[in-house]
Amino acid sequence: EFYLSVDRRRLAGYGLSVEELLRFVTSNVQGQVGINRIKIGGEEVVYSVKLEGYREFDFADLRELLVPTATGESVRLSDVASVGRREVLNRIVREDQQYQRLVGWEFRGPRKLGDRIRDVAVDATALPAGYTIEKERDIFWTDEEQRQIYTVLILAVILIYLVTAALFESLRAPFVVLLTVPLALIGVFLVFFYTGASFTRSAYIGVIMMAGIVVNNAILVVYHINEIRRSGTELKEAIIQGTLERVRPILMTMLTTVLGLLPLILFSETMDATIWNALALATIGGLIASTIFVLTSIPVLYYLFEGHSRSRATSAAPIPAGTPAGD
Structure with a gap:
């Protein structure tokens, strides 16, 4: 995922709040500046206003995005925030106040041979400090x-x-x-x-x-x-x-x-x-x-x-x- 880390001290120096910055960045990334409703012919229609060119926007250009300030000047986004990319899990699992990461595997062959291969792979895995690995047999049948x-x-x-x-x-x-x-x-x-x-x-x-x-x-x-x-x-x-x-x-x-x-x-x-x-x-x-x-x-x-x-x-x-x- 891409993340945005705001430097609140620098941002305050330009007279901007975090909410204003995030609203402007979101409108440029998603192209959406508002969702409204309007009645046409007696029917309520939902419409949204989007910025032109949002489809061609690239995350690589996010650092160069110019953010307008209260004084009418513009400040580059990289001057008040850092933009990066990181790998994250699609969901977070915790048990006994410990984070868990489940790794699934499938072996098409004899069960004992699959267990031996799994044991060799697990034993050869080097873990950082504070991490442990537990072997759990899969369910024989669903x-x-x-x-x-x-x-x-x-x-x-x-x-x-x-x-x-x-x-x-x-x-x-x-x-x-x-x-x-x-x-x-x-x-x-x-x-x-x-x-x-x-x-x-x-x-x-x-x-x-x-x-x-x-x-x-x-x-x-x-x-x-x-x-x-x-x-x-x-x-x-x-x-x-x-x-x-x-x-x-x-x-x-x-x-x-x-x-x-x-x-x-x-x-x-x-x-x-x-x-x-x-x-x-x-x-x-x-x-x-x-x-x-x-x-x-x-x-x-x-x-x-x-x-x-x-x-x-x-x-x-x-x-x-x-x-x-x-x-």
Whole structure:
């Protein structure tokens, strides 16, 4: 900004006041000497009077501006004031009686690498006496981004429930399928814990993609168990047979996906080298964990859900001997 520092003693020697000087300088800089209102045709119109040539006025010529005095003489502005230019902040922030200056930065890449680069830049910064610098991590997500990701997750769960409920024609079976998602998250957390990778936005995308795959595996098991039960097989035998017959397709699905994602990790210098590493790690960890839990925990949960409902139905209305168990 440009500033004007008035020498009051010299200005008083010419019989001028600070107000008169500032009014004259302002009229030359802005070209405006007054704002008035006038009625034309019954309507009030705002008009302003400006000095001729104000558009061509240059701040470099401000020092040579001749200011009229009360005696009719003129005095050069540089004789009664100093004109300069200085850098200022667009706003002033204070906290605990201390001035603050916020410096923003953006790094498009892995979070840990960005933090290391920021730390090196901050540590290499030389500050004058009386100044301190504090490092503050930026917000991982904005409020809008958080709302979007939570909305997507909720919609994904609702759609999975509706589809599986329509497929199984049951309101209980979809809960067995949905329980594979939190079980798969165990593998996601473990793989990030042991590799030391950063859980970035790409990792959330990988979790959503992984959830769709593990739910498909659970649907294969539950649907096949239901098919076997419809043929008249007892509940426990149907669960064992249906699970064993779906081991191979589930393992093939898991292995093909994991092997396809491994090159994203194996050919990277570090676990945070690219944005794809987090996506691959989240998917691989979730698939490996879900494969184990789908083949072990899901049959147990299915037995608990269906066994409990069957026992209640039996107590309400005993099934005649020889009648096969149904859904």
